[in-house]
Amino acid sequence: MSEARVSDGGAPAAVEQAAITFRWDLDKTYLRTQFESLRQMVKIPFEAASDKVHLPGVPQVIQGLRRCALARAQRPFVFFLSASPPQIGNAIREKLELDGIEYDGIIFKDQLRNLVRGRWRSLREQIGYKLGELLESRERGPAAPREILFGDDWESDPLIYSVYADVLAGRLDAGAVGDLLRTLEVERGAIARVSRAVEALESHSEVVQRIYINLEKRTPPGRFHAFGPRLVPAFNYFQTGASLFELGLIDDAALTTIANALVEEASYSGDRLRNSLDDLVRRGHLRPSSRTRIIRILQAAAIAGPAPHEAMLRARLRAAFERLQARWRRGTPAEQLPELDYAQILRDWTGREV
Amino acid sequence: MPRIAVDAMGGDFAPEEIVRGVAQASLESDIQMVLVGSADKIQALLDAGPYNPELISVRHCSSAIGMAEDPREALRAKRDASITVAARMVAAGEADAMVSAGNTGACVLAAAKNFKLIRGVKKAALASVFPRQTEYPGQDTLGLLLDVGATIRCDAIELTQFAVMGSAYARRISKVASPRVGLLNMGSEESKGGDVLVEAHRRMKSLPAINFVGNIEGNDVATGKADVIVTEGLLGNVVLKLIEGIGEIAATLATHAAQENWRWRLGMAMMSSGISRMRDLTDFRTYGGAPILGFESLCIKVHGRSTAPAIRNAIKVAAKAVRDRISPEIAETLASIR
Numbered sequence: 001m002s003e004a005r006v007s008d009g010g011a012p013a014a015v016e017q018a019a020i021t022f023r024w025d026l027d028k029t030y031l032r033t034q035f036e037s038l039r040q041m042v043k044i045p046f047e048a049a050s051d052k053v054h055l056p057g058v059p060q061v062i063q064g065l066r067r068c069a070l071a072r073a074q075r076p077f078v079f080f081l082s083a084s085p086p087q088i089g090n091a092i093r094e095k096l097e098l099d100g101i102e103y104d105g106i107i108f109k110d111q112l113r114n115l116v117r118g119r120w121r122s123l124r125e126q127i128g129y130k131l132g133e134l135l136e137s138r139e140r141g142p143a144a145p146r147e148i149l150f151g152d153d154w155e156s157d158p159l160i161y162s163v164y165a166d167v168l169a170g171r172l173d174a175g176a177v178g179d180l181l182r183t184l185e186v187e188r189g190a191i192a193r194v195s196r197a198v199e200a201l202e203s204h205s206e207v208v209q210r211i212y213i214n215l216e217k218r219t220p221p222g223r224f225h226a227f228g229p230r231l232v233p234a235f236n237y238f239q240t241g242a243s244l245f246e247l248g249l250i251d252d253a254a255l256t257t258i259a260n261a262l263v264e265e266a267s268y269s270g271d272r273l274r275n276s277l278d279d280l281v282r283r284g285h286l287r288p289s290s291r292t293r294i295i296r297i298l299q300a301a302a303i304a305g306p307a308p309h310e311a312m313l314r315a316r317l318r319a320a321f322e323r324l325q326a327r328w329r330r331g332t333p334a335e336q337l338p339e340l341d342y343a344q345i346l347r348d349w350t351g352r353e354v
Numbered sequence: 355m356p357r358i359a360v361d362a363m364g365g366d367f368a369p370e371e372i373v374r375g376v377a378q379a380s381l382e383s384d385i386q387m388v389l390v391g392s393a394d395k396i397q398a399l400l401d402a403g404p405y406n407p408e409l410i411s412v413r414h415c416s417s418a419i420g421m422a423e424d425p426r427e428a429l430r431a432k433r434d435a436s437i438t439v440a441a442r443m444v445a446a447g448e449a450d451a452m453v454s455a456g457n458t459g460a461c462v463l464a465a466a467k468n469f470k471l472i473r474g475v476k477k478a479a480l481a482s483v484f485p486r487q488t489e490y491p492g493q494d495t496l497g498l499l500l501d502v503g504a505t506i507r508c509d510a511i512e513l514t515q516f517a518v519m520g521s522a523y524a525r526r527i528s529k530v531a532s533p534r535v536g537l538l539n540m541g542s543e544e545s546k547g548g549d550v551l552v553e554a555h556r557r558m559k560s561l562p563a564i565n566f567v568g569n570i571e572g573n574d575v576a577t578g579k580a581d582v583i584v585t586e587g588l589l590g591n592v593v594l595k596l597i598e599g600i601g602e603i604a605a606t607l608a609t610h611a612a613q614e615n616w617r618w619r620l621g622m623a624m625m626s627s628g629i630s631r632m633r634d635l636t637d638f639r640t641y642g643g644a645p646i647l648g649f650e651s652l653c654i655k656v657h658g659r660s661t662a663p664a665i666r667n668a669i670k671v672a673a674k675a676v677r678d679r680i681s682p683e684i685a686e687t688l689a690s691i692r
Contacts, residue, residue, distance in 0.1 A: 218381070222401030235407050271357075271386055272408035279407030282397040 019075040019144035020249075022065055023134065026082035026092065026106075028152040028216045030058050033084075049094030055214065056266040057237030057258045059099040064254025065148075065244065066102060071251070077142055080106040081133055083126055083155075107133055127156050128181060128190025134164045135197035148249065149211045150240075153219040153233070159349060161211040162227050162340060170204030171339060180342055183352050206337075210247065212240045221283055226345045230337050232285045238262050238273055239280050246290040255294065256301045263303060270304035355384055356676040358669050359449035362391030363418030363436040364456020366659045369395055372455060375665025377405035382666070385673045388413050388449055390440040415439045418456070421658055425459030429467070437461055441468040444651045451652035451672040453643065455660045461653065462504045462646060469649035472685045478648030479516045480504035480587070480655060481523065484597050486576040494528040497575075498582045502594045504646060505587035510553035513537065513584055514561065518691065519647040519684050520582035521564045526678040527671065528581065536570030536580030538589060543569070554584075563687050643668035650681050 027033035032053045062078060069076035078101070082092070086108035096103060109129055149164070151157025163180065166172040172180075174195040181191045211231040213224065221233045234240045241258040244250045250258075262268040277294055280286040298304035346352050360376055362369045369391055376387050377400060386409055389396050393414035400410070419428040419435045429438060440452040441464040454461045462480060471478065479501035486497045500520045501508070508516070517535045524533035537555055539547040544555050546569060558566040570580050575593060585593070612622040643656035643664065654672045656664055 218404040218406075220401060220403050220405075222398075225401075239407075268408070269355075271411075275386075275408050275411045278411055282393060282412065283401070 018073060019077060019142055019146075020069050021077040021079065021142065021144040021147045022062070023137075023147060023149045024062070024078065024080045025151040025157055026080050027084060028154045029150055029157075029214050030054055030080070031092075031095070032216075047088070047091055049091045049098055052091060052095045054095070054099060055216075055237060056268075057241065057261045059101055060254070060258045060261045061237050061241055061244070061250075062101055062103075064241070064250040064257060068250050068254055075142075075144075077105075077144060078103040079137060081130060081137070082107065083109045083129065086110060105137070107137070125186060125190065127160055127184055128186035128194060130156075130160045131164060131177075131181075132190060132193045132197060134160070135167065135194060135201075138168070139197060139200055145205065145207060147208045148244075149208060150214070151211070152214040153217045156349075158211070158213050158224060158227050158231055159345065161208070162231060162345075163342075165208030165211065165230065166340065167198050167201070168204060168207040172198075172342075174198040176342075180346065183346055184350065210243065212243070214240070223348070226341065226348060228338055228340055229284065233283075235279070236262065236268075236276055238268070239276050239285075242277055242280055242286055242290070242294055245294060246286055252297050255297055256303070259298060259301070259303050270298065273298060274304055355386055356450045356673040357386040357388060357448070358672045358676075359388045359390055359413070359440040359443045359452040360665070360669065361437045361440045361452065361454035361456050361461075362389040362396055363415075364421075364454045364461070364658075365656070366421060366455075367661060368418070368455065370399060371661045372665050373399040374403060374662035375660075376410060376669065377403055378662055378666040379669045380406035380409040383409075383670060383673070385409065385669060387411070387669060388440075388443065390415060390443070391418065391436045392416070413439060413443065419460045421457050423457060423460070425457055425463050428457070429460055429463055435460075437464045438468075441465055441653070444653070445469060450676040451654065453654045453656060453665070453668045453672050455643075455656040455658055455665065455668075458503060458655060458658070461655050465646050465649055465651075465653045469651040469653070471648055472650055472681065472688060474688050475515055475519075475648040475684075476512050477501075477508065477515075478504050478646050479519060480646050481520060481644040482590075482594050483644050484576070484594065485601075487578045489578045493578060494524075494530065494581065496528070497578070497580065498524050498528070498533075498644070499575075499590055499594060500582070500584060500644075500647065501587040502590040502644075503587045507588065508550070508586040510550050510557055513550070513554040513586065514557040515648070515688065517558050517564050517566070517582070517584045518561070518687050520584060522684045522687050523645060523647060523675075523680055524582050526680055526683065527674060530581050532565040533581035534567045534579070535564045535582045535584060536567050536574075538575070538583050538585035538593070539569035539571065541569065542571060558584075561691060563691050643671060645671075645675060645680070647680075647684065650685070652676060652681055 024030055032055055066076045066078065080103060089108055149161045151161055163172060163177060167177060177198055178191055178195050181194060208230070213231060213233045215221065215233050215235050224231055224233045232243050238259055241250060241255050245255045259273055262273065274295065277286065277291050281288055281291050295304060299306065360372060362372045365372060373389065373396055376389055379385060379387060381404060388411050390413045393412050396412050415434045415436050417432040417435045419432060419437055428435065437454055437456050437460050440454065443449045444452050445468040466478065480503050481498055481500035482502045483496040484499055485495060488495055498520050500516050521533050521535050524530055535558065537551065537558060539551050545552060555569065558564065567580055570583055575583060608622055611618045643654040646653045646655060652672060652675050654668045656668045
C-alpha cells in the first residue's frame with residue numbers, strides 16, 4: 001500500500017548527464033513555519049502566501065544554485081518535498097512565485113486521504129513517507145548524477161537523507177533499509193514501498209554530495225557527528241552558502257547576494273557573518289583557505305570590514321599550511337566519507353536498537 | 355554592540371562552565387563574545403550544546419594560568435596565557451571589556467600590565483558585590499564592596515578615589531541615583547580608626563560628588579545602610595570571604611540539622627523555601643562578577659568557582675558597563691574633583 005501523495009511540476013524522464021538536483025524540505029528549511037502549538041497548527045491552512053515567511057537568505061541560495069548551474073552548462077532541477085497537506089499548496093506555490101523561485105516539482109503529503117481512510121499512524125509518520133518519495137522521485141527522473149539535499153533539525157531529515165544517500169551509493173540494500181525502518185516502527189506499507197524502490201535502482205554511485213541541515217531548533221552540532229562529514233549542520237544560510245561556494249556550486253556574486261539578504265532581512269553585521277564562517281571552519285566543514293577567499297568577497301562588497309591584523313596573519317599562515325597538507329592529501333573532507341553506523345545513530349537519535 | 359573577551363581557561367570549572375556560560379549568553383543577548391583559550395577544546399564544548407555561532411568567536415592561545423599558581427611568576431613564564439591574551443585584546447581595542455573567573459592575582463596583574471590607569475587614579479580597586487538587607491522596596495539586594503584584594507594597604511587619597519569609582523559604578527549598574535557611600539571602620543565616630551581612616555573620612559565628607567554616609571561598622575555591612583562600602587584590600591578580602599563562609603556554614607548546618615532527628619527534619623522541611631531563598635541570596639554564582647575599577651578599560655572578575663549562569667551574568671554586566679560608559683564616567687567625576 002503506497003503512501004498518499006500529491007505532486008506537481010514536470011520532471012523530464014530522460015536522464016541528463018550534466019544535471020544536478022537540489023531537493024528541499026519546505027517547513028523549517030525554506031519557510032519559518034510555526035507548528036509548535038496546536039493554535040499555530042490550526043492557523044497554517046488559513047495563511048495566505050504573504051503571511052508565509054522564508055528563512056533569511058534561502059531564496060537567494062536557490063536562485064544562486066540555479067544560475068550558477070546554468071552558467072556551468074548543467075541543467076539544475078529543484079524539487080520540494082513537504083509533509084504538509086496539499087490543501088495549503090496554493091499558498092506555498094504563490095509564496096515561491098513571490099520569492100522568484102523556479103522549481104521543477106513539489107510534493108505534498110495527502111493527509112486528508114490518510115484521515116479519511118483512518119490511517120492515523122500515517123498522519124504523523126515522516127521517515128517512510130519521505131524516503132519513499134525521494135526514491136520514487138529519482139526513479140521517475142531525472143536521475144541526475146549529483147544531488148544536494150536541504151533539510152532541518154526539526155524531525156528526521158538527517159536520518160532520511162543519509163539513508164537515501166547511502167542507498168543510492170549502494171552501501172545500504174533493501175534488507176538493511178527494511179531493518180532500519182522496522183526498528184523505527186514505520187508501517188508495513190511504507191516499508192514495502194521503500195524496499196521496492198530500493199530494489200528498482202539499476203545502478204549505484206556516490207550521487208548525494210552534501211546534506212545541509214538548517215539548525216532551526218539549534219540542535220547541538222556535535223549530535224550530527226555520527227552522520228559523517230557529508231552532512232553539514234548550518235546555523236544560517238550564509239554558512240550553507242559558504243559551503244556551497246567551496247564546492248563550486250555558487251559563485252562570488254551569489255554568495256554576496258546571500259550575505260546581503262541576511263544583512264538586509266535579518267540585520268546581520270559583518271562580525272556575525274565572519275563569526276559564522278569561523279564556526280564552520282572550526283567544525284571542519286570549511287577550509288581556512290576558502291574562509292580567506294570568502295572574507296575577501298565580503299570586504300569587496302563592503303559587507304565586512306578589515307580583519308584585525310593579527311587574525312589576518314594567522315588565517316594566511318593556516319591557509320599556507322593547508323596548501324602544504326593538500327599536496328599529500330587530496331579531496332574535501334566529505335569525499336573521505338566513512339561508513340555510517342546506523343545502529344549507533346538510531347540509538348543516539350531514537351533510543352532504539354536495530 | 356559591545357565585544358567581550360572571555361578568559362575560557364580560567365576558573366575551577368574551566369573551560370566547561372565558561373564555554374557553557376558564553377553559549378547561554380549567545381542565545382539570550384546580542385553581545386559579541388570572544389572566547390580566549392584552546393580552540394579545539396572550546397569547539398568541542400560548543401558542539402555539545404546549543405549556541406549561536408554568530409555571536410561567538412574564538413581566539414586560540416596555548417596556555418593558561420592555574421588557580422594555585424603564583425600570579426607574577428605565571429604571567430612572566432606564560433606570555434600566551436588566556437588571561438593575558440584577553441587583556442591584550444582589550445588593550446588593543448579588539449574587545450571592549452574582559453571577563454575572567456581565573457586566578458585573581460593574575461587577573462589584576464594582567465589588567466595592570468595591559469590597561470592604562472584613568473588619569474589621576476593612584477591604584478585600581480577590585481570590587482565585589484555581596485548580599486544584604488534592603489531598607490526600601492526596589493533597593494538593590496546587592497551591595498558593592500571595594501577594594502577586596504587589588505591592594506593591601508591604602509592611603510586616604512586612594513580610599514577617596516575608591517569611593518568615587520564605586521559610586522559611579524553603582525549609579526550606572528544598580529541604577530541608584532545617589533548611592534550611599536560608607537567607609538568601613540571600627541566605629542561610627544569620625545575620629546575612629548587611625549590617621550588614614552580619619553583623613554579619608556574628612557576627604558569623603560567634603561566631596562559633593564558622592565553621597566557619603568559616614569563610617570560603617572562590621573555589623574552594618576549587610577544591613578543596607580550603604581550601597582558602596584570602601585575599604586583597603588586586606589580588610590575587604592577578609593570581609594568578603596567571611597560573608598561567603600557564613601552562607602556556606604548556614605547551608606551545611608541546615609543539612610546537618612535535617613539529618614539529626616525527625617522533629618528537626620520536619621522543621622527544616624517547613625523552612626525549606628526560606629533556606630533556599632537565603633542560599634540564592636548568598637550564592638555568588640548569581641551575581642555576575644564585579645569590576646576592577648580605575649583602569650580606562652574594564653575587567654569583570656568572576657568568582658573562581660563560578661558556573662555557567664555566573665559567567666553569563668558577568669558577560670551581561672560587562673556589556674552593560676561598556677554601554678553605560680563606566681570608565682569615562684569615573685574619569686569625568688575624578689577630573690571634576692581635582
